[in-house]
Every structure is written in structure tokens, then in C-alpha cells.
Amino acid sequence: MYQSITGFHKDKNDDWVAELVCGHFQHTRHDPPWQNRPWVETIKGRQEKLGSRLYCKKCNEGAPPDEKRQSKEKPAGST
Ligand SMILES: [Zn+2]
Numbered sequence: 001m002y003q004s005i006t007g008f009h010k011d012k013n014d015d016w017v018a019e020l021v022c023g024h025f026q027h028t029r030h031d032p033p034w035q036n037r038p039w040v041e042t043i044k045g046r047q048e049k050l051g052s053r054l055y056c057k058k059c060n061e062g063a064p065p066d067e068k069r070q071s072k073e074k075p076a077g078s079t
Contacts, residue, residue, distance in 0.1 A: 001060065002053040008046045009068065016040045018049070023065025024058040 003020040008028070011017050015029040016037075028049075030037045039045030058066075 001056060003056040003059065004051055004053050005049055007050070008040070016046075018054060019068070020054060020056055022056055022059050024056050024063065025066040025068075026054050026056065026058075028054075 003022045003024065005018045006021050007019040009017055009019065011027075015027055017025045018028045019025055028037055028040045029035055030040050039049060
């Protein structure tokens with residue numbers, strides 16, 4: 001089902017991960033030409049995606065919520 005994006009963080013591989021309202025995480029890496037998401041590389045692009053929805057397979061599978069291991073990205077303006 002589709003879930004709204006509530007935030008982003010980077011995983012240990014330095015890939016961007018979207019945090020969904022359901023508690024699941026989903027990679028949103030920019031890895032052209034397979035995954036073309038240039039917006040994820042900029043703070044502005046990520047903020048524009050807040051509230052938009054991604055399809056969450058984990059919800060369909062009934063997976064438990066993902067655990068966050070890193071602190072949330074700071075708001076824009078803090079470099
Ligand atoms: Zn989910």
C-alpha cells in the first residue's frame with residue numbers, strides 16, 4: 001500500500017532511505033540509470049518529497065516497523 005514520506009536518513013552505505021509514516025524504511029538511492037532520483041541528492045528535493053507517497057511492500061508483507069539507527073537529518077539551513 002502507499003505510505004507518506006515523513007523524513008529521510010542515510011544508511012551505513014551512504015544511501016538515502018525514506019522514512020514512511022507506517023514505520024517502514026525504503027531506499028531512495030540515486031543510482032542511474034537504474035534508479036534515477038536526482039532529487040534525493042539535495043535537501044530541497046528531499047523536502048519537496050515529504051508527504052508524497054511511496055509504495056510500501058513491507059506493509060503488504062506485514063513486516064514489523066524498521067528501527068532507526070541514525071539520527072534524523074537536520075532541517076535545511078544547517079548545511
Ligand atoms: Zn510500510
